[in-house]
Amino acid sequence: MTTNAPRPEILRYTAFSSSPEGGNPAGVVLDATGLDDAAMLAIAAELGYSESAFLTAPPAGLGGGGKAGAGAGAGAGRAYTIRYFSPKAEVPFCGHATIATAVALAERIGPGELVFATRAGTVPVAVTAEGGTVRATLTSVEPHTEEIAGADLAEALAALDWPAADLDPAFPPRIAFAGARHLVLAAATRARLADLAYDFARLEALMHRLDLTTVQLVWRESAGVFHVRDPFPVGGVVEDPATGAAAAAFGAYARELGLVPEDAVLTLHQGEDLGRPGELTVTLRAGDPRVHVGGTGARIV
Structure with missing residues (x-):
């Protein structure tokens, strides 16, 4: 992140609980376009959660393109590159931060199918909403x-x-x-x-x-x-x-x-x-x- 670049919006979500007091908290940055590795690590360390997630545009061929963030549209715009940082280092994949990010996106662009390009591989996520509760289900890479x-x-x-x-x-x-x-x-x-x-x-x-x-x-x-x-x-x-x-x-x-x-x-x-x-x-x-x-x-x- 350059010196004059504005600080991105940093969201805080919990995953695997419908209560903010339960589950696992994660930091979520829906548009990390202007952040370099050091900036993402610094944000993760500042938050102190086990992991934080950072979204950018998807790689070529995954679907669509354009800028990541709350303004992304439906269809091809529901594919993203996602990276995960603990307070100490980047990790290849994080399930709870994936769920937290999917819930954060659903609140902005609605439920549906998402696709995340992770360092570990492509991870689809299905998001549903019922009675005010948002639920996300990820599909792992081959184990x-x-x-x-x-x-x-x-x-x-x-x-x-x-x-x-x-x-x-x-x-x-x-x-x-x-x-x-x-x-x-x-x-x-x-x-x-x-x-x-x-x-x-x-x-x-x-x-x-x-x-x-x-x-x-x-x-x-x-x-x-x-x-x-x-x-x-x-x-x-x-x-x-x-x-x-x-x-x-x-x-x-x-x-x-x-x-x-x-x-x-x-x-x-x-x-x-x-x-x-x-x-x-x-x-x-x-x-x-x-x-x-x-x-x-x-x-x-």
Whole structure:
């Protein structure tokens, strides 16, 4: 951003809750045309949210063109380039900031289909409005999972101060990807999940080495209901209140390991332990490798 350039409008929205006091807050800049990387990072650091989203015009071939922002029209004008910054660095994909941005756009240009070009790939988002509540559902890039080396798992558990015996043996530790990489670890009890006091620097170092965005900690309440928490030290945040990218990765993980049916709707509760309850809906469809993550959103005044 040049010295004389006007400061863009910075919006604040929460995702995965219809209440501003719930879910995960994100900064949203609907027209970041005049911002360079340093300016976007500075705004994200100033806001202090786990991520902030910045929109510019879409790349050639994605649909339309022209200036991003609240004045964008329908049709081709509903495609955008989106970038995500934590207070420390850019991240390739962020689910909750995508949902927050989609809700912010819907309030200005109406519900409908959006397309976001992210560093991780193209992410469509469907937005609906009913009874004054706006709901957005993103479709992830194609996901995959991979095993984690024993030494790396031991280091993660040591950083978390989780004994291996506290893991749920039905949920093998894996690294899962659906736009960003997350280490999935399942707690055997809700009490284990609730007791989160980890070594920030130690976990951050491991996550940088493994290129992880968060650690997805889960506890299964019932067949389709889970409680989750996401340490996020690489973003400069102790814990993310509601994590759409990790929810997508977890859906892919659970399906690939046969822990849920190929056709399934999962409910993930997150943020309760932080006093910011949110709800993420993860939809899996047979024959569709991608994962669909939806939730409500609200503006933070």
